Amino acid sequence: MKKNDSDWLYTISPKKNLVSLNFGEIWRYRDLLLLFVKRDIITLYKQTILGPLWYFIQPLFTSVIFTLVFNNIANIDTGNGIPPFLFNLIGITTWNYFSTCLTGTSDTFKANQNIFSKVYFPRVITPISGVLSNVIKFGIQMLVFVLFYIYFWLKLDDSQMKAIPNEYLILFPFIILLMALLGLGLGMIISSMTTKYRDLSFLVGFGVQLLMYGSAVMYPIALIQEKVTNGTIPEIAGYFVTYNPMSTIIELMRFITLSSGSFSLFNLVYTSVICVLIFLIGLIIFNRTEKSFIDTV
């Protein structure tokens, strides 16, 4: 048989291409992706009494506390006819999705060291499956939001309740996709960087918490901009909140569900570009790391 280089199916070598992503391979492992999601769901509520109820409890209590602290004590105005509780609930639910995606992904290499060191499959399957299973958790939490929304809608009359979803609600899945991309992208960058030097993983824990305060979760973006113009807040903080893709996403989420704040096409495009960019960077770094991380983790 004539030896020809093109005969080889594939080559294992130390060479690292900038973009060595093999989408065909990921597609071939799609069953694994679904099985991972299924595993997460099946094993989630095993041996708990309250089961999925735990997912209701966390955002609910946080919203109650936020409403007490930020709205009742600190007097943050959530806008005319928009109940602060709903304002906080949607913000926290949205933020939770992003933060679980981010922290989950950023732990990929360390948490799956055991399985990664034994079998090869496209590593990127693991964080993607995490992000997908988080969608289910997010869905459950959105159900709570819908229930409370109906409650407020029935209880308050028209002049008190101006928080009505608008036609942009159609963007809802797109917003989730953006968050997933952003969480994945950032998470993959962090995960790749922590395989050798663990320092960054210490940052993730409290960094995510701090980031929440900079992501307009418990206040509208407009409030920050107003405070910047009258000088109570340094300009840099204003820039940070305004150009932080997560605050735009949360603001957008509040806009489509509660008609709070305003919609700008520029913000949407800007955020989408940032999210996709971060995702791509994350993917490239992740793919470079996955080849040899097992030696350094």
Next chain:
Amino acid sequence: MSDIILKAENISKQYRLGLVGTGTISHDLNRWWYKIRGKQDPYLKVGEANDRSTKGNSDYVWALKDINFEVKRGEVLGIIGKNGAGKSTLLKILSKVTTPTVGEIKTKGRIASLLEVGTGFHGEMTGRENIFLNGAILGMTKKEISGKIDEIIEFSGCQRYIDTPVKRYSSGMTVRLAFAVAAFLEPEILVIDEVLAVGDAEFQKKAIGKMHDISQGEGRTVLFVSHNMSSIKSLCTRAILIKNGKIKSSGNVDDIINLYLKQMKVEKEDFDKLERQGNGVIKVDSVSVSSNNDDYHGTVGLPFALKFKLKNNVDAKVSDTRLDIRIDDASGQKYAWLSTILQNNKQAAEDRVKEISFNLEKLNLQKGIYYITIYLEYKGEVSDWIQNAFDFEVLDGKYYDSDAKIPNNQGKVLLDYTVKYD
């Protein structure tokens, strides 16, 4: 069919020893500085050969160095070598878990590996769910698994528990299930590491049978790593011997095994790596297993000796020490118990102990692998106790006058007896 399905060219793998700490970053920065100037990684030059027992000067070591080999389609290649010779690293590279530092492997078929069975099993999920998950991790599609699920369940012999969470399984059952999944993989090239050392005897037999089917009946290419010479002998068509990260020799299975066994002659000095209990006043330093044909292993019917060199920190006397050893087989069955207390010592009780050996005139264990547990006592206190300290292989030989053999699996111990007709 003699076309080459897999070709390894100059495979080398370098590891840095010691801990990853703040010192590592200076090396990383240095490496990066060389890289942006377009020069070769400076640390690639400094690596030393992979020899576990000698203390090296360099922080870098070549776990594998310049490995070249070719595998033909349908061939079953055995890879043998001592612990730490680099076999597992090679398999890890082959199964794409890690990349080589230098060199490349070209292949014409998909490689699936069985480095350790049961990877990704989740205790909370049932056996059936785990079959799907594990199968998918190993690279099967859902459709392929669905098509084989009945066969897999049957092969595992866990029908009754298949819808019970795996965390309720015994470890043996988990392994059976895991091996069953792996056995039904259908890649062109299968990489197997020591999986046969699992399960009970019955299942091992089944597993070896399946390996035979895979490699011979179905014409699959298999790369097989094991310490079990008899399974290498029965499965492989060719073998390579790896020593200190380099290919020492390759070729005919019997020749390679003999070479390996010679190299193993006096093994086992690394007891410190094992879990040992006791106050350590006197310790077992090294062991040599010998029969008079000068191989490390024993041969049925030939003289046999287990010699224990002791590290005697307190100049212990013969009368104060006691050494017990137990011989188990691979499935943990206890076969024999030998001890210094069972024999009246003719030696002076005041002598200092340096070495204790147990000698058998005619080794009367059947061929197979045996495991030794060592128990050393000083003045009535446990001094050194090592469970499954090492293993040795007993090769087939002539014990009785007749040339007839004891049928397989019909008894493990050979007794001295006479037959009388009346």
